Amino acid sequence: xxxxxxxxxxxxxxxxxxxxxxxxxxxxxxxxxxxxxxxxxxxxxxxxxxxxxxxxxxxxxxxxxxxxxxxxxxxxxxxxxxxxxxxxxxxxxxxxxxxxxxxxxxxxxxxxxxxxxxxxxxxxxxxxxxxxxxxxxxxxxxxxxxxxxxxxxxxxxxxxxxxxxxxxxxxxxxxxxxxxxxxxxxxxxxxxxxxxxxxxxxxxxxxxxxxxxxxxxxxxxxxxxxxxxxxxxxxxxxxxxxxxxxxxxxxxxxxxxxxxxxxxxxxxxxxxxxxxxxxxxxxxxxxxxxxxxxxxxxxxxxxxxxxxxxxxxxxxxxxxxxxxxxxxxxxxxxxxxxxxxxxxxxxxxxxxxxxxxxxxxxxxxxxxxxxxxxxxxxxxxxxxxxxxxxxxxxxxxxxxxxxxxxxxxxxxxxxxxxxxxxxxxxxxxxxxxxxxxxxxxxxxxxxxxxxxxxxxxxxxxxxxxxxxxxxxxxxxxxxxxxxxxxxxxxxxxxxxxxxxxxxxxxxxxxxxxxxxxxxxxxxxxxxxxxxxxxxxxxxxxxxxxxxxxxxxxxxxxxxxxxxxxxxxxxxxxxxxxxxxxxxxxxxxxxxxxxxxxxxxxxxxxxxxxxxxxxxxxxxxxxxxxxxxxxxxxxxxxxxxxxxxxxxxxxxxxxxxxxxxxxxxxxxxxxxxx
Amino acid sequence: xxxxxxxxxxxxxxxxxxxxxxxxxxxxxxxxxxxxxxxxxxxxxxxxxxxxxxxxxxxxxxxxxxxxxxxxxxxxxxxxxxxxxxxxxxxxxxxxxxxxxxxxxxxxxxxxxxxxxxxxxxxxxxxxxxxxxxxxxxxxxxxxxxxxxxxxxxxxxxxxxxxxxxxxxxxxxxxxxxxxxxxxxxxxxxxxxxxxxxxxxxxxxxxxxxxxxxxxxxxxxxxxxxxxxxxxxxxxxxxxxxxxxxxxxxxxxxxxxxxxxxxxxxxxxxxxxxxxxxxxxxxxxxxxxxxxxxxxxxxxxxxxxxxxxxxxxxxxxx
Numbered sequence: 001x002x003x004x005x006x007x008x009x010x011x012x013x014x015x016x017x018x019x020x021x022x023x024x025x026x027x028x029x030x031x032x033x034x035x036x037x038x039x040x041x042x043x044x045x046x047x048x049x050x051x052x053x054x055x056x057x058x059x060x061x062x063x064x065x066x067x068x069x070x071x072x073x074x075x076x077x078x079x080x081x082x083x084x085x086x087x088x089x090x091x092x093x094x095x096x097x098x099x100x101x102x103x104x105x106x107x108x109x110x111x112x113x114x115x116x117x118x119x120x121x122x123x124x125x126x127x128x129x130x131x132x133x134x135x136x137x138x139x140x141x142x143x144x145x146x147x148x149x150x151x152x153x154x155x156x157x158x159x160x161x162x163x164x165x166x167x168x169x170x171x172x173x174x175x176x177x178x179x180x181x182x183x184x185x186x187x188x189x190x191x192x193x194x195x196x197x198x199x200x201x202x203x204x205x206x207x208x209x210x211x212x213x214x215x216x217x218x219x220x221x222x223x224x225x226x227x228x229x230x231x232x233x234x235x236x237x238x239x240x241x242x243x244x245x246x247x248x249x250x251x252x253x254x255x256x257x258x259x260x261x262x263x264x265x266x267x268x269x270x271x272x273x274x275x276x277x278x279x280x281x282x283x284x285x286x287x288x289x290x291x292x293x294x295x296x297x298x299x300x301x302x303x304x305x306x307x308x309x310x311x312x313x314x315x316x317x318x319x320x321x322x323x324x325x326x327x328x329x330x331x332x333x334x335x336x337x338x339x340x341x342x343x344x345x346x347x348x349x350x351x352x353x354x355x356x357x358x359x360x361x362x363x364x365x366x367x368x369x370x371x372x373x374x375x376x377x378x379x380x381x382x383x384x385x386x387x388x389x390x391x392x393x394x395x396x397x398x399x400x401x402x403x404x405x406x407x408x409x410x411x412x413x414x415x416x417x418x419x420x421x422x423x424x425x426x427x428x429x430x431x432x433x434x435x436x437x438x439x440x441x442x443x444x445x446x447x448x449x450x451x452x453x454x455x456x457x458x459x460x461x462x463x464x465x466x467x468x469x470x471x472x473x474x475x476x477x478x479x480x481x482x483x484x485x486x487x488x489x490x491x492x493x494x495x496x497x498x499x500x501x502x503x504x505x506x507x508x509x510x511x512x513x514x515x516x517x518x519x520x521x522x523x524x525x526x527x528x529x530x531x532x533x534x535x536x537x538x539x540x541x542x543x544x545x546x547x548x549x550x551x552x553x554x555x556x557x558x559x560x561x562x563x564x565x566x567x568x569x570x571x572x573x574x575x576x577x578x579x580x581x582x583x584x585x586x587x588x589x590x591x592x593x594x595x596x597x598x599x600x601x602x603x604x605x606x607x608x609x610x611x612x613x614x615x616x617x618x619x620x621x622x623x624x625x626x627x628x629x630x631x632x633x634x635x636x637x638x639x640x641x642x643x644x645x646x647x648x649x650x651x652x653x654x655x656x657x658x659x660x661x662x663x664x665x666x667x668x669x670x671x672x673x
Numbered sequence: 674x675x676x677x678x679x680x681x682x683x684x685x686x687x688x689x690x691x692x693x694x695x696x697x698x699x700x701x702x703x704x705x706x707x708x709x710x711x712x713x714x715x716x717x718x719x720x721x722x723x724x725x726x727x728x729x730x731x732x733x734x735x736x737x738x739x740x741x742x743x744x745x746x747x748x749x750x751x752x753x754x755x756x757x758x759x760x761x762x763x764x765x766x767x768x769x770x771x772x773x774x775x776x777x778x779x780x781x782x783x784x785x786x787x788x789x790x791x792x793x794x795x796x797x798x799x800x801x802x803x804x805x806x807x808x809x810x811x812x813x814x815x816x817x818x819x820x821x822x823x824x825x826x827x828x829x830x831x832x833x834x835x836x837x838x839x840x841x842x843x844x845x846x847x848x849x850x851x852x853x854x855x856x857x858x859x860x861x862x863x864x865x866x867x868x869x870x871x872x873x874x875x876x877x878x879x880x881x882x883x884x885x886x887x888x889x890x891x892x893x894x895x896x897x898x899x900x901x902x903x904x905x906x907x908x909x910x911x912x913x914x915x916x917x918x919x920x921x922x923x924x925x926x927x928x929x930x931x932x933x934x935x936x937x938x939x940x941x942x943x944x945x946x947x948x949x950x951x952x953x954x955x956x957x958x959x960x961x962x963x964x965x966x967x968x969x970x971x972x973x974x975x976x977x978x979x980x981x982x983x984x985x986x987x988x989x990x991x
Contacts, residue, residue, distance in 0.1 A: 385795065387737045398739070405785060408771070408778040420774055420818070424825055427986060436986050439822060440979065443815040450811030453781055457788050457807050466795030467735060528769055537831045543770035544753065544779070551749040552742075555898070563894045565729040572733040572794055573889065586792075586800030594808045598968055 013062045014070040014087040017095070017140065020058070023051050024133040031125030040121040041114050046482075048129055049106035055136065056099025059092040063507045068514075071142060077149075084204050086142035089514040090275065093351060093507050094139050094267045100493060101259045101358040102132060108366045108486025109252040111479070112373070117250045118165035127164075131157040131256060138264050144193035144203040151189065154264065155182040158257055162249040174244035181241045185231030189268070192224035196276055208276045218279050225272040226288070233265035233321045236295040237627045243302075246314035247378065251369025254310060258317045259362035263354050266324055273332060274347075274515040282336040282431065286438075288329025293444045296322030300451035301602050304458065304595040305623050307380050307588045309368050312459055313361065316404065319452060320357045324350045326445065327419050330426070333438070335516060337429050344512040345520050345531050346422040351508040353415035356403070356497060360412060363400040363490035364459075367393050370483055371463060374476040380459075380588035385468040389476040394464045396487040401460040403494040405453035409541035409548070411497035414504070414529075416449050417539055421531055451595075458591045467582040499541040501529050589621060596623070604629060681934070682756060682765050688938075689755035693908035694718035694901065696945050703953035718904060725897035733794045733890050743790035744891065744898035750783040751905035760912040761937040762924040763834035772831040773821045776913070777814060780865070783902070784810050791887035802886025805964060809864050809871060809883065812971035817861045819978035823854045824917050826985055833913070837920040849988070853981030855918045859955075860974035862914065864967070866907045869956040871967050881961060911948050912941075919944060 009016060027048050031040045062070075069088035076083050087095075109128065113121055134157060137150035159182070163175035197203055198211030213221065231238040246254045273280065299318030306312035327350030334343035368378075370393045377383055387394040403410040423442035429435040468474060479487065497504045509519035520531040528540035574580045596603065604624040610617030649660075698715040705712035714720075732741070754776060756767040771779065788803035825831045827848055828839030864871045867884035876882050884903070891899055916923070922940025924933040962970060 385735070387739065387793075388735075402782070402785065405781075406778065407782040407785060408775055413775070413778050417774055417778070421831070424822065424831065427826060427989075436983060439982060439986075442822060443819055443975065443979070446815040446818040447811060450781070450814040453785055454807040454811050457785055457792070457803065461789055461792035461800065461803065465737070465739070465789060465792045466800070534769070535830060535832065535835050537772040537774070538769045539772060539775050540770040543767070544775070547753040547756065547767070547770065548746070548749045551752045552745045555745055555748050555752075559726070559894055559898070563726040563897075565727060565893045567730045567732050569734050570731045572735060572796060575798075580796070582795060584797045585795045586797065586804060591800065591804050594804060597965065 009058070010061055010065045010067070012070075013058055013065075013067075014072050014085060014140070016058055017055060017087065017136070018072070018085065020051050020055050021133045021136050021140075024048060024129040024136075027051070028126035028129035028133075031122040031129075034122065038114075040125045041110050044125050044129075045106050045110035045113065048132065049103045049110065052099045052102035052106055052132070054099070056096055056103065059095035059099060060507070062087060062092045063089060063096065063510045066510070077145065081143075081145050081203075083146045084142035084206075085137075085140045085146070086205070087140060089511045090267065090270060091139045093511045094263060094354075095136060096507060097263055097355050097358045098132075098135055098139065098260055100355075101362045101490065102256070104359075104486045104489040104493070105252050105255045105259070105362055105366065106132075106486075107489065108255075108369070108483050111482030111484075111486070112250070112252055112366075112369055118167065119160075124161070124164060127157050127160045128253070128256075131161060131261075135260060135264055139267060142205045144190075144197075144205070144208075148186070148190060148193075151186060151264075154261065155179070155186065158253070158261060161253040162245050162257075164250060164253075165248070171248040174241075174248040178241045178245040181231050181238060185228045185238070188224045188228030188231070190228075192221050192228060192272065195221040195224065196272070205271075205276060209278065212278070215279065215281070218277055219281065219284070221277060222273060222280075222284055225269060226291075229265040229268040229272075230291070230325075233262050233269070233325070234295075234318050235291055235321060235325060236298045236318065237631055239295065239299070239318045240625065240628055240632060242318055243306075243311045243314040246317070246365075247308055247310035251310070251365050251372060254313075255362040255365035255369075258314070258365060259358040262317060262321055263358055266321070266328075266350075266354050269325070269328060270515070273328070280332050280336050282333055282429075282434070285329045285331070285333030285336060286434065288332060289326050289438070289441060290329075292322045292324070292326030292329055293441050293448075294322070295319070296326060296448040297444055297451075298322070298602070300448050300455060301595060301599045302625070303455040304451060305589075305592040305603065308378050309371070309380055309383070309459065309463060310365070310378060312380070312455065313364055313368065316452065316455060317357075317361060319448060320353070320361065320404075323416070323419065323445070323448065324353050324357070326350075326441065327353060327422075330419070330422055330438075330441075331516075333429065333434075334422075334425070337431070339425065339428060340516055340518040341520070341532070342422055342425045342428070344509075344516050344518040345418060345425075347512050347516065348505065348508045348520055348531075349415050349418035349422060351511055352418060352497075352501070352504045355504050355508075356411040356415050356494070359490050359493040359497070360400045360403040363396065363487060363494065364404065366483070366487055366490070367397040367400065370479040370487075371476075374478070375470075375473055377470070377473075380462045382470045383463045383468075383473065384466045384470075384582065384585065385464070385473065386476060387464040389468075389473065390464075390478045392478050392484050393487065396484075396491045397460060397464060399491040399494055401456045403498065405456040406449045407453070408539075409498050409544040411494045411501075411504070414498060414501040414539070414541065416445070418531060420445060421537055454595070458588065462586075462588050462591065466585045469582050469585070499545050500526065501539075501541060502526065505529060602626065678764050678766050681762055682767055685761050685765070686752060686756045689760065689905065689908060689912075690752060690901075692942075692945075693755075693904040694722065696908050696911070696949055697904045699946065699949040700907075700953050700956075703950045704956060707953055707957040718900075722897050722901060725892075725900070726894050728893040730893035730895055732892075732895075735794055736890070737793055740790050740793040740890075741895070743786045744895040744902070746786045747783050747902035748898045748905075750779050750786075751902045751909060754779050754909045755905060755912075757833070758909055758912045759834045759837050759916055759923055760941055761934065763837045764924075765834060768832065768834045773824075773833055773836075773913070774818070774831055776833070777817055777821075780906070781810065781814070783906070787887055787899075791890075794890045796890070798886045798889050802883055802889075805883040806887060809967060809971070812968055813861045813864050813974070816857055816971060816975040816978050817865075819975060819982055820854045820858045820861070820917070823850050823978065823981050823985060826982070826989075827851070833916050837916050837923055838925050840920050841923075841925045848985060850981035850985035851918065853977045853984065855914075857974045857978035857981065858914055858917065860970065860977070862910045863952075863955065864971055864974075866903070866910060868952065870959045870962050870970060873961055881964070883964075908945075911945065914948070915941070915944050 134153035141147035303315035
C-alpha cells in the first residue's frame with residue numbers, strides 16, 4: 001500500500017510539485033482576504049513552511065529515484081506558446097535547497113511577522129508566497145517564455161518585499177537600485193535566450209539543446225548569461241545592489257533573497273552553460289574562475305569594514321557567491337580539458353556550497369532579525385553582550401558563524417575542502433601557464449576563507465559578546481518559540497551536513513552524473529568521504545566531532561576529579577585603572593582597522609579626525625566602493641547627458657508634437673510607396 | 674593486528690600530551706643559554722601546570738559559558754590534531770578523518786574559539802588581541818596551504834601519512850622546491866605559535882602582545898588548559914614539519930615491530946631536540962617586528978611557498 005503510493009508519487013513528482021506551487025498561491029491569496037489578522041502569522045506561514053518541507057521531500061525522492069526527467073506541457077499563457085515544465089536532477093537539487101532552507105525561513109517568519117513591517121501582514125504574506133512560488137517555477141521552467149515570466153515575477157515580488165518599509169526614502173532608493181539592476185540583468189538573459197535558439201525561432205529549452213551554434217555565438221550567449229545571472233547573483237562588478245537591498249528588506253526577506261534567490265541565478269548559470277550550450281571553451285572557465293575569486297576576495301574585504309550587521313552579511317553573500325562561481329569556472333575548465341572526474345569534483349563543491357550557503361546565510365540573517373526586533377538596533381556600534389540576554393539566538397548564531405567561517409566539523413568547511421581538493425589537480429590542465437597560475441587561485445580561496453573567519457569573529461564578537469554598548473540593551477528579549485524553531489532547523493542542517501557530508505554529496509553526485517557523466521567517488525561509508533581516492537585525501541566530520549566532544553568530555557571529567565580549585569566570580573581585571581566602561585571595547589570600526597590598513601587601495605575613504613584641543617571630539621569615517629564611482633556614476637552621468645540631448649525634442653508645445661507626427665507619417669509613406 | 678594500531682594510536686596521543694610541555698621547556702632553556710641567562714629547569718612548564726591546576730579560578734562576572742568552554746575546546750582540538758599527525762607511525766586509524774587541509778581547518782577552529790573567548794569579557798586588551806590573532810591567522814593560512822600544495826604535488830596526496838609513505842618509498846628524490854617550502858613553513862610556524870619575530874610569548878607589554886592579550890582573563894585550571902593547548906600546538910606544528918620535510922625514522926606502513934617503534938621514538942626525540950634549539954636560535958637572533966610589519970613577513974613566506982610551487986612546475990614541465 002505504502003510502497004505503491006510511494007511509486008505513484010515518484011512517477012508524478014512534477015505534478016505534485018506544481019500542486020504545491022499552487023498551494024503557495026492559495027496561501028498568499030487567503031492572506032489577502034483576511035487582512036491584519038493572526039491568521040496570517042499563526043496559520044498561513046506555518047502552512048507555507050510545511051509546503052516547503054514537502055517540496056524538499058519530493059525533490060529528494062526524485063533525486064534518489066534516479067529518473068532522468070519528467071516533463072509536462074500546460075496549455076496556459078499565450079496562444080501557441082504553452083508553458084513547458086520539466087523536472088531533472090539539476091532543478092530537483094535546487095528545489096531541495098529551496099525547500100530545506102525555505103521551511104526554516106517560513107516558520108521563523110510566522111513568529112516574526114506578527115505585525116506588518118510597514119506593509120500589512122496579509123499583503124506581505126501574498127508577496128512572500130508569490131516569491132517562493134516564482135522561484136520554484138524558475139527552477140521548473142523548460143522554455144524561455146515561462147522562465148522569463150517566472151523570473152520577472154520573482155524580481156517584482158521581491159522588490160515589493162524589499163520596499164515594505166516604503167515610507168523611508170533610503171529604502172525606496174535601495175529598492176529602485178535593485179529593480180534597475182534586476183532588469184538590466186533580465187534583458188541580458190532575454191538576449192541570451194535569443195542567441196541560444198540559433199535561428200530555429202523555437203524558445204523551448206529542448207530546441208536550444210539541439211541548436212548548433214558557431215563558437216562566436218556560443219561565447220556571446222555565455223557572456224550574456226554571465227552578465228544576466230551575474231547581476232542577479234551579485235558578482236563583482238554587478239554587486240552594488242546587494243549591500244543596499246539586503247539591509248533594507250525585513251530580515252526573513254533578506255534571508256530568502258540571500259539564501260535562495262541568489263541560488264536561482266547559480267541555477268540559471270549552470271542550466272545555460274552545462275545544459276543548453278553544447279560546447280564550452282576553456283577561456284570561459286578561466287574568466288568565471290577569475291571573476292569568482294575576485295568577487296570572493298572583494299566581498300570578504302568589504303565585509304570586514306562594515307558597521308551595519310546586515311550590510312556585513314550582504315557583503316559576505318558576495319564572497320560566497322564568488323566561491324560558488326569559482327567552482328563552476330573550475331569545473332568548465334576541467335571539463336573542456338577532458339578531465340571529467342575533476343570537473344565533477346569542482347561542480348560538486350559548487351553545488352554543495354550553494355546548499356550550505358542557503359542554510360548558514362539564512363540562519364544568520366534570521367538571527368539579525370531577532371536582534372533587530374529585540375534591540376531596534378542594526379548598527380554594530382550600539383550592540384554587544386547579547387549572549388547573556390538572548391541565549392537561544394546567540395547559540396544558534398554561533399553555529400552559523402562557525403559554519404560560514406569554514407571551520408570543521410560544520411558544513412561550510414566541507415564545500416571549501418572539496419573546492420581546495422579540486423584546485424590540487426589544476427597542474428594537470430594541458431595549457432601552458434594556465435596550469436601554473438590557476439593553482440594560485442587556491443591561495444586566494446584560502447585567503448578568502450581565512451578573511452571570512454575574521455569577518456565572522458567580528459560579527460559574533462561585537463553583537464553577542466563583550467559588554468552591552470547601550471543601556472537600552474539590558475531589556476532585550478530572546479526570540480519567541482516559532483522563531484527559535486526556524487533557527488534550530490537551519491542550525492541542525494548546518495551541523496548535519498557538516499558531520500554527514502554524504503547527505504549533500506549524494507544528491508550533488510546525481511547532478512554531476514547528469515551534467516558531466518561523472519561523479520566523485522563515494523565510499524558508501526557513513527564515516528568518511530574520499531572524493532578521488534582514499535589514499536589521496538579523506539575527511540570525516542563525524543570522527544572530528546566525536547573526537548573533539550570525546551576529548552573535551554574526558555578532559556572535563558579529569559579536571560573535575562583532579563583539580564581541587566573552586567571558582568570565584570570577581571570583577572574584570574581593570575589593569576589598575578578603575579574607570580573602565582563598555583565604550584572602551586573594540587568597536588566594529590576598530591576591529592576592521594587592520595583590513596582597512598592592509599587593503600586600503602580597495603576603499604574610497606573619507607575620514608574626519610578630531611583635533612587635539614577639541615572639547616567634544618568626533619571621529620567619523622565613511623567607506624565607499626570604488627567601483628561605484630568608477631563604473632556606475634559615469635554610466636549614470638552618460639545616461640543623464642543622453643536624456644538631456646534627447647530632451648531637446650520635448651519642447652512642450654502641442655504644435656511641434658503634431659509636426660513630429662506629420663513628419664513621421666510622411667517618412668512612413670515614403671517607405672511604403 | 675587492528676588492536677595494535679589502535680593501541681599505538683592511543684600511545685602516540687598520550688606521548689604527545691606528555692612531552693609537549695617538555696618541548697616548550699627545552700626551547701625556553703636553550704633560549705636562556707643562548708642569551709647568557711641562568712636557565713629555568715626543563716621541567717618548568719610541568720611545575721607551572723601543576724600550580725595552576727591547584728589554584729582557585731577567578732572568573733570575571735561578565736564571563737559567559739562560551740568563555741568557560743573554550744579552554745576545553747582548545748585542548749580537545751589540539752589533542753585531536755596530535756592524533757592525526759603521524760609523529761611516530763603512519764598506520765594510524767584516526768588519520769583518515771582529516772588530511773592536512775582539514776588539519777589547518779582544525780587549527781583555525783581553535784583560533785576562532787580563542788578569539789571569541791577573548792572578546793567575551795569585553796575589555797580593550799581582549800578584543801585587541803583577538804583582532805591581531807585573526808589578522809595573523811588569515812595571513813598565515815594561504816602560505817601554509819601553498820606549502821601543502823607543494824608537498825601534495827610531489828607525492829600525490831594531502832593526507833600526511835601518505836605523504837610520509839610516499840617520501841619513504843623514494844627517499845632519493847630531493848626536489849629544489851622543498852627548500853623554499855621548508856623556509857616558508859618555518860616562518861608560518863613562528864607566526865602561528867606566537868614566537869618572536871611576530872609575537873613574544875614572554876611579554877606582557879601592552880602594545881606588542883597578541884597571544885598573551887587574549888589570555889589575560891584566564892586563571893587557574895582554565896589558564897592551565899589554554900597553556901597546555903599552546904604547547905601542544907607548537908609540538909603539532911613541529912611534527913607536521915617533520916612529516917613534510919624530515920620524515921626519517923617514522924614507522925611506515927607494515928613496519929610493526931618493536932624495533933621500528935623504538936627507532937621512531939628515538940628519532941622523534943632527536944628531531945625535537947634539534948628543532949627546539951634551532952627555534953631558540955632564530956628567536957635569539959631576531960628582533961620582534963612591529964605589528965604592521967607582520968603582513969610583510971607573512972607575505973614573504975607566501976611568496977617563498979609560491980616560488981617553490983613554480984620551481985616544481987617549471988622543472989616538471991621541462
